[in-house]
Amino acid sequence: MANYVLDESVILTDVAAKTREQALEVVAQNLVNQNLVKKSFISAIIQREKEYPTGLPTKGVSVAIPHTDVKHVHTKTISLAILKHPVDFYVMGDNHNTTPVKVIFMLAMNEADAQLSLLQKLMHLFQDEKALTNIVQLKDKTEIKNVLEKKLEII
Secondary structure, eight states: OOSOBOSGGGEEEEEOOSSHHHHHHHHHHHHHHTTSBOTHHHHHHHHHHHHSOOEEOOSSSEEEOOBOOGGGBSSOEEEEEEEEEEEEEEETTEEEEEEEEEEEEEEEOSSTTTHHHHHHHHHHHHTOHHHHHHHHHOOOHHHHHHHHHHHTTOO
16 A cells, blocks of 8 residues: 555645535645646546536545546645535436535545455545544644554555
8 A cells, every 4th residue: 555645735624615615626726736737637527527426425524535647647645635525426326316525535546456455445444434523633744644544554
């Protein structure tokens, strides 16, 4: 699971957004600013979310795991954003129902098969209501990073 960028520069807290598109744009723009993804990543991630929703109504806090094609990515990255106020994302596999997402795990993968193992580890994290609630309550980016590294077995 090594070789991912997961540091304080890709962890955003108190993200202000009124819509899922705004939230996705803020997180994706940060990845562009870090030169981890191409500028095309922003529109690609928003478009893919429209076609294939990634909202998950997990216990405690709902999450979303937006991702898009590898051609938009320079460096394999896991970005986390904690929203100031939840925004509605369509539920994965269901374009009719929404869930109020508080945490976005944006995946920027530069290899097509790179995300399967990561998604499995994320699903274990999403089933841990205490861990998710803890992540949302943390304000220190280093603490958030440390929790994610441990839970996702990236260390």
